[in-house]
Amino acid sequence: MGAASLPIRQVAYFVPDIDAAARAHSASFGSGPFFTLRHIPLTRSIYRGTEQPFDHSSAYGQWGDVMIEFLQQHNSDPSACHDLYPVDSGRHGLHHTAVWVDDLQAAIAEFEAAEMPLAQLSTTEFGTDFAFVDASATLGHMIELYAGDEGLRGFYAMVKDAAKGWDGSEPVRELG
Template identity: 35%
Template sequence: MFPQPLMNHKIIQMAYVVRDIRETAKDWQETFGIGPFFLLEDINITDPHYRGKPQAVDFTVAVCQTGDIHVEFIQQNCDSPSCYRDMYAAGEEGFHHVGIIAEDYEKEVTRYTDMGFEVAFSGAMGPMDFCYVDTSSKMGCMVEVLENQPFIIDYFDNLRKASENWDGSNPIRSAAELF
């Protein structure tokens, strides 16, 4: 039996766990000609939970938009258990998750858990709830479910505008420009 469809969600994000976020961004810029990348450091996640238990994790993110795809690199900066370490040990890197924006966040998360998948990490960034659902046993990656909030829509719009107007200058920037 096929699961209930994704309610017209589309995959908007491809994310990778990396060893060196700046080096990876530089490699992608040189190889694919995409940019600029925006760095999010000292990320404040409200109410972070790893596999149902309170657990903070220190990580840095670099993001870029290319066409309709949001590319994200994640560098974990600590030894804490995390959904990133679930797939890649320290020093390893690779594809980690796809991302979707859910109109009805709770309903979408429940849809995944009803299929037997576990929420690997959850929290909030600003006004937006998000989680990683561990679909790796079936899909080879996790899925990040983002709550549809003006906060995240504005973020993606600003990221798209920056990529469309990029002239190659200032290839790695502060994410503060996006908010």
């Protein structure tokens, strides 16, 4: 794998309100438009070896060559989000960078061997697996790992294409 050879595909922020964060980022930096998914349905979510509910929403937009995600967790259960931003702390900020890997399980093992243990592994109802490895001891944030499958690549391309020639109107848009 060689972590140094994995380009960052996304920078994600943990925020209390994805809509407000997306609008503010768009106004300040011209990023967007942002596409929101609310209460993203998961078929499983395992946090540090224990099944835990992970009720979250995200807004995804383009900022130059990098996707920006704003992530909001609705429940107070333990998660990779609450590792960095404890419930009721009022804190928010950079949560993770995301990379695509060829083999998710092999990449998790390689990151663990590099002292970045698996914090959370989840599967969306669309069949996309994503993992947060804990790089907070060295980088101060998580790293999200995805197998860059066709569906994920298509989603990233859709967000990037929407930004081409975008006139700034309707900075936050709902997805199904």
